[in-house]
Amino acid sequence: MRTALAIRHVHFEDLGSFVAPITAAGYQVRYLDAGIDELRPRDIAAADLLVVLGGPVGAYEGDLYPILEEELGVLRCRLAAGAPTLGICLGAQLMARALGAHVAPSSAKEIGWAPVNLTEAGRIGPLRHLDGVQMLHWHGDVFDLPPAAECLASTTLCPNQAFALGRTALGFQFHPEADGHGFERWLIGHAVELASVSGLSVTALRADAQRVGPAAGAAGQRCIAEWLDGLLP
Secondary structure, eight states, rough: OOOEEEEESTTTTGGGGGHHHHTTEEEEEEEEETSSSSHHHHHHHHHHHEOOOOSSSSSOTTTTTHHHHHHHHHHHHHHHHOOEEEETTHHHHHHHTTOOOEEHHHHEEEEEOOOEEOOOOHHHHHHHHGTTTOOEEEEEEEEOTTTTTTEEEOSSOSSSSSEEEETTTTEEEBTTOOSSHHHHHHHHEEEEEEEESSSSHOOOHHHHHHHHHHHHHHHHHHHHHHHHHHTTO
8 A cells, every 4th residue: 555645734625535536546645734743754755645735824934834844845855856746735835945936925816716727738638637627726825837847737817827847746726626525614714814805705605616616626536546647657
């Protein structure tokens, strides 16, 4: 049984719909809760797959949240070794920083369900399953494309929505693991942020999750299953 370690920053931003394809690919999933569980470099280096999940802090806020510096350290080691690594939202931003790219606040927050625009590289790889599908966006930061990485998707507000570094590193700014299940936890957990963004409707976000979430989750599962399959020799 292969091991998949998932670093989780807030409890409700978990692997979501990705659990099924990851376990189906033969991985045993274990969560490490940032700030609670020790991030042992040897254990993380030995994991067959590392997933770094989302959270409401900035990848550049290591002075305030020292755990982020620990995560950057283990990410640098894994990425340099070409070990399979997946990042979602904050996780992708940390991957970008670990690879030398700049991460900073965006001009506006991008919150809601909307499709991404796939690049040519995105359309011929695992992200092709997401083409035209409304995915969950929930971020206020953006990152530059890391050196040697390939951009796979974009939106108007965020030119780098997904990137790959070879076959073994994949980062998503958006949330392809979100399928609408448990979405109420997101609305409650991010209530302060939602109240601060003009024009956002909690009722509309909830309705959109119910309407498009299942299709988004199914597309995300097909995407990650194909990517995991590509990790095999």
